[in-house]
Amino acid sequence: MSEVLAFEGVSVRRGDKDILSDVTWTVADEDRWVVLGPNGAGKTTLMSIAAGRLHPTGGTVDVLGERLGRTDLRELHVRVGLSSVALADHIPARETVKNVVMTASQGTMGRWNEDYESLDEDRADALLWAFGMAGFADREFGTLSEGERKRTQVARALMADPELLLLDEPAAGLDLGGREELLLALTELAGDRRSPAIVMVTHHVEEIPVGFTHALLLRDGGVVAAGPIDRTLTAQALSDTFGMPIALAVDGGRYSARRAS
Numbered sequence: 550m551s552e553v554l555a556f557e558g559v560s561v562r563r564g565d566k567d568i569l570s571d572v573t574w575t576v577a578d579e580d581r582w583v584v585l586g587p588n589g590a591g592k593t594t595l596m597s598i599a600a601g602r603l604h605p606t607g608g609t610v611d612v613l614g615e616r617l618g619r620t621d622l623r624e625l626h627v628r629v630g631l632s633s634v635a636l637a638d639h640i641p642a643r644e645t646v647k648n649v650v651m652t653a654s655q656g657t658m659g660r661w662n663e664d665y666e667s668l669d670e671d672r673a674d675a676l677l678w679a680f681g682m683a684g685f686a687d688r689e690f691g692t693l694s695e696g697e698r699k700r701t702q703v704a705r706a707l708m709a710d711p712e713l714l715l716l717d718e719p720a721a722g723l724d725l726g727g728r729e730e731l732l733l734a735l736t737e738l739a740g741d742r743r744s745p746a747i748v749m750v751t752h753h754v755e756e757i758p759v760g761f762t763h764a765l766l767l768r769d770g771g772v773v774a775a776g777p778i779d780r781t782l783t784a785q786a787l788s789d790t791f792g793m794p795i796a797l798a799v800d801g802g803r804y805s806a807r808r809a810s
């Protein structure tokens with residue numbers, strides 16, 4: 550077991566506000582983490598740092614053994630698969646779904662004249678199939694529904710065989726069926742020993758795939774609780790995180806939560 554992420558006393562200051570403060574957190578290569586917290590808690594900021602796309606203003610960060618600030622970020626970006634709304638905004642609307650996935654192997658967003666090997670083609674096809682997008686390979690990305698875009702983005706994030714997979718709200722905007730299909734695919738991914746370490750941000754405990762092993766709870770840029778999910782994701786910790794009394798239920802590895810009466 551080795552560490553893929555090591556945050557030590559990490560802070561991010563913008564103006565007079567600490568978006569993250571004193572975050573110490575480690576992720577091992579077999580871990581599947583869920584990151585939960587209210588709007589504005591700092592989840593996306595945390596993910597941007599983990600992806601090597603944002604430098605902290607304080608503390609140290611090691612991503613895949615490379616210290617941020619001392620490493621070539623372009624090399625790091627290929628080793629980390631990221632799916633996020635901010636990244637999706639840069640995908641050309643006219644690009645085909647298959648090319649959106651396949652171009653990740655060369656770290657680009659759209660296809661120009663570069664050649665791809667049949668191995669790349671096969672991997673893109675397999676990922677599209679795994680995420681229920683096989684029938685959409687030739688469609689333009691801009692014509693997809695929100696759910697179809699999300700699934701395409703997760704497939705793209707996996708294309709370059711990353712050592713760390715970061716999913717920022719992959720189930721946001723999906724209908725019930727779409728959410729359940731995505732969760733099934735993520736559960737399979739989580740259970741596969743060949744899968745990379747996974748960190749997934751979500752607003753809802755209902756979106757935690759079965760098989761996720763750890764939870765990080767953030768509030769106002771600080772860590773409320775972090776550790777193995779069965780010990781960390783408790784009604785008390787959620788109540789502290791969201792600032793209201795919360796009742797939590799677990800059934801077959803799936804969580805649900807509501808305000809406690």
Ligand SMILES: Nc1ncnc2c1ncn2[C@@H]1O[C@H](COP(=O)(O)OP(=O)(O)OP(=O)(O)O)[C@@H](O)[C@H]1O
Pocket residue numbers: 563568586587588589590591592593594595
């Ligand atoms: N460049 C910036 N300048 C000033 N404030 C910023 C900047 N980037 C983020 N923030 C603020 O930092 C806080 C954390 O933002 P972040 O996007 O990380 O939160 P989040 O937990 O992902 O929120 P959400 O659940 O709403 O997506 C927010 O209050 C946001 O307004």
